[in-house]
Amino acid sequence: DAMVIQNPRYQVTQFGKPVTLSCSQTLNHNVMYWYQQKSSQAPKLLFHYYDKDFNNEADTPDNFQSRRPNTSFCFLDIRSPGLGDAAMYLCATSRVQGYQPQHFGDGTRLSIL
Amino acid sequence: AQKVTQAQTEISVVEKEDVTLDCVYETRDTTYYLFWYKQPPSGELVFLIRRNSFDEQNEISGRYSWNFQKSTSSFNFTITASQVVDSAVYFCALSEKDQFYFGTGTSLTVIP
Numbered sequence: 602d603a604m605v606i607q608n609p610r611y612q613v614t615q616f617g618k619p620v621t622l623s624c625s626q627t628l629n630h631n632v633m634y635w636y637q638q639k640s641s642q643a644p645k646l647l648f649h650y651y652d653k654d655f656n657n658e659a660d661t662p663d664n665f666q667s668r669r670p671n672t673s674f675c676f677l678d679i680r681s682p683g684l685g686d687a688a689m690y691l692c693a694t695s696r697v698q699g700y701q702p703q704h705f706g707d708g709t710r711l712s713i714l
Numbered sequence: 715a716q717k718v719t720q721a722q723t724e725i726s727v728v729e730k731e732d733v734t735l736d737c738v739y740e741t742r743d744t745t746y747y748l749f750w751y752k753q754p755p756s757g758e759l760v761f762l763i764r765r766n767s768f769d770e771q772n773e774i775s776g777r778y779s780w781n782f783q784k785s786t787s788s789f790n791f792t793i794t795a796s797q798v799v800d801s802a803v804y805f806c807a808l809s810e811k812d813q814f815y816f817g818t819g820t821s822l823t824v825i826p
Contacts, residue, residue, distance in 0.1 A: 642818070643816040643817060689757055691759060702761045703761070705761075707756065707757060707758040708757040
């Protein structure tokens with residue numbers, strides 16, 4: 602089945618230790634998104650790629666970076682995780698940007714020790 | 715200003731009861747889309763429905779139905795004969811051009 606796959610499902614890292622979350626898709630969608638979702642809150646968009654074009658949200662901290670080496674894969678790098686970065690990270694894709702439903706992966710729950 | 719308002723933070727119903735989740739949106743665009751997503755405890759966001767601003771017909775899918783009223787800027791979601799598996803957080807969302815806005819979600823608990 603075509604889908605959005607996020608690895609790992611759970612990630613534990615130490616305060617200040619870089620961590621990378623991965624997302625892959627078999628939908629061949631042009632747009633890939635990264636969201637941060639904290640407990641009892643709506644998902645918050647961090648950034649997205651439209652093909653190779655990277656679009657950062659204005660309030661996304663510099664600590665968060667992303668890479669999209671090809672259509673299928675997208676990575677979220679957190680350079681120096683702080684306690685406030687503990688959250689669920691959701692990857693989503695859409696065929697094009699705007700008006701299209703976004704298809705989400707299962708998420709990676711990040712814990713910071 | 716909040717683009718999508720889900721005033722009900724938490725709802726509890728007893729199994730087999732009907733429940734309606736409210737969603738009110740704000741936009742000046744004439745073309746926009748509305749969505750509902752379900753987020754079960756496992757965490758993934760599951761797409762349920764998309765409706766464009768030109769189609770006000772209500773939609774029914776099994777036990778789910780959606781009532782779109784432009785006059786009140788509302789896109790409400792009703793679950794008929796609720797089941798325990800319906801327990802989840804439900805998000806309403808609005809898409810304007812290339813922007814996507816989530817509401818704050820309604821947590822639904824169905825009690826057996």
